[in-house]
Amino acid sequence: MKKYNHFINGQDVAPTNGNWIDSVDPYRGEAWAQIPQGNAADADLAVMAAHRAMTEGPWAQMNPSERARLMIRLADLIEKNAEHLAEIEVRDNGKLLTEMRGQLNYQPNWWRYFAGLADKIEGSVMPIDKPQHFTYTRQEPVGVVVAITAWNSPLLFVAWKCAAAIAAGCTVVIKPSEFASVSTLEFVQLTREAGFPDGVFNVVTGYGAEIGSALIDHPQVAKITFTGSDATGALIYAQAAKSMKRVSLELGGKSPNIVFDDCNLDAAASGVISGIFAATGQTCIAGSRLLVQNSIKAQFTEKLVQLGLTARKGDPMKPDTNIGPVTTQPQYEKILDYMRIAKQEGARCVLGGGPATDANLPGGQFVEPTIFTDVTPEMRIAKEEVFGPVLSIIGFEDEADAIRIANDTIYGLAAGIWTKDMGRSFRMSAAIKAGTIWVNTYRAISYMMPFGGMKHSGIGRESGIVAIQEYLETKSVWISYDDNVPSNPFVMR
Known part of the structure; x- marks a missing residue:
């Protein structure tokens, strides 16, 4: 040592x-x-x-x-x-x-x-x-x-x-x-x-x-x-x-990842999974609130669940590992607490929802990548930063509804927008109160681009x-x- x-x-x-x-x-x-x-x-x-x-x-x-x-x-x-x-x-x-x-x-x-x-x-x-x-x-x-x-x-x-x-x-x-x-x-x-x-x-x-x-x-x-x-x-x-x-x-952040029904669903699903499960969700820009248009909500949720099931937990040194451990014991306990709170408040867990107990995980600080649906904007899981691999799915009807839900937060670090409508991408980028807006991508950074947040x-x-x-x-x-x-x-x- x-x-x-x-x-x-x-x-x-x-x-x-x-x-x-x-x-x-x-x-x-x-x-x-x-x-x-x-x-x-x-x-x-x-x-x-x-x-x-x-x-x-x-x-x-x-x-x-x-x-x-x-x-x-x-x-x-x-x-x-x-x-x-x-x-x-x-x-x-x-x-x-x-x-x-x-x-x-x-x-x-x-x-x-x-x-x-x-x-x-x-x-x-x-x-x-x-x-x-x-x-x-x-x-x-x-x-x-x-x-x-x-x-x-x-x-x-x-x-x-x-x-x-x-x-x-x-x-x-x-x-x-x-x-x-x-x-x-x-x-x-x-x-x-x-x-x-x-x-x-x-x-x-x-x-x-x-x-x-x-x-x-x-x-x-x-x-x-x-x-x-x-x-x-x-x-x-x-x-x-x-x-x-x-x-x-x-x-911190409680960043919305907003998926419209006209987008490339496969690309959006990959971006949403990356936005919340990459880095075991331990990132300030985690897209922890998925806002998905109601017309595709059920279909898109199932696509995410299937993709989430492919995530491999294990040794972070190995190239085929997708999910590593939670970094600290206090953070591990905090994530599990939020999972329990989400269930108590009526969110429906469709993936994960607890500690990972696989035999090949020696440290004891692994959690399952987790997806909750039937989430409402008032729930704590939708309002507070979890800082872990926990996704909340919230439905919306149209642009105005998506903007209202996206901005209903004390945070304003980042947001993702998934759409093929160029006009919509400009309108949404202007309306959402966040320091970084990604359109048809997520978690992109560069030394050339300013990074920072609004509000809290x-x-x-x-x-x-x-x-x-x-x-x-x-x-x-x-x-x-x-x-x-x-x-x-x-x-x-």
Whole structure:
């Protein structure tokens, strides 16, 4: 069992309290590594290292093109080590190797894309209405950024948050989930190999109440970027507001996948299954509400059940596995609770509906991929985020009905629309309140496209050109070349 340390100021640093946390392999149900149980003292060490790098070290003097070259070098190293990092993520969170391998092979694109933006951050000269003044704006890095990432795709979230922050000239302290920290601790070693100055990247691990809270409160932290539940996001938002920190939040969802009767039913069925059962449903963009037109509801439900029955549960390292374990024991219990609640509220279970008990599943954290029909929008299973492979089927009559049901939620992260009617795809895309709309596809992401939510699904955007603005401050500069002394110094100029 490997014992890891924090990564602070370019060095591996043991936790100040001498305590470690076991990292559990959710497939085998046993500890396989240890991570530091950090506290406020560790948080201070990491933040002050990042602050010094921002203000005193070579990073502070480095021009944007030099930052970009380091980022490209890091992208090359991620590409070289993608298989190793993917296997570690599978051990840590139980997701499929096929998915983690795809994510890791794709992640270098974020670092290269934002490296390309690093030397294109520009201010503007303003044609000001005041005579004999020259005015312009500067775009400056916001400062030290704390990136708090979730357990379901740790390194993908690191890329989403840190590539933009580093391109902007910020330094970062990453606090991964205590359930899945090892891949981030392995990744950060590559930043040293890439040649980043000490203090630019720092990683500290531990429980949110012990070290996460200290990071949020630290006076030298300028911005918090967080991925996780809306409940935790609201707490972070409130805590950060006490010291006026900038915040961006990528939170939960209850995304509708809307199937019209004119669509390609086979393609839609595949997209719906992918949207809810891929990653064992442990994804914020899970299409957990299926809105299907009543004219095809029975037919389409049967098609989904037959497709769902083909899902193979098992070892996430094997290429033929479709459903892996639930990552954490608390999440496993939560999913089972929601299955019980759905049955109590009158939803009809047509697939799964409980724990998986196959003999070849050693860890005990597997649930059956589950489909409920006869669901109404008022049921908890249709309103609350389950974060597991549980699909709720709700019927609708027409476009207006679908829009009403789709928008009747506190969330607004994503939505899917399945139709051959191009006009309908534009109308629905405009009417649905969500940060991402997929038409005749689902779970597509790119470093080029902004990602984020509306309502309880978050604040701010990651990826795409707009993301770099999350890590910049605009400064306005006024230069007067008027030699005359104002006649009245007591009025605004």
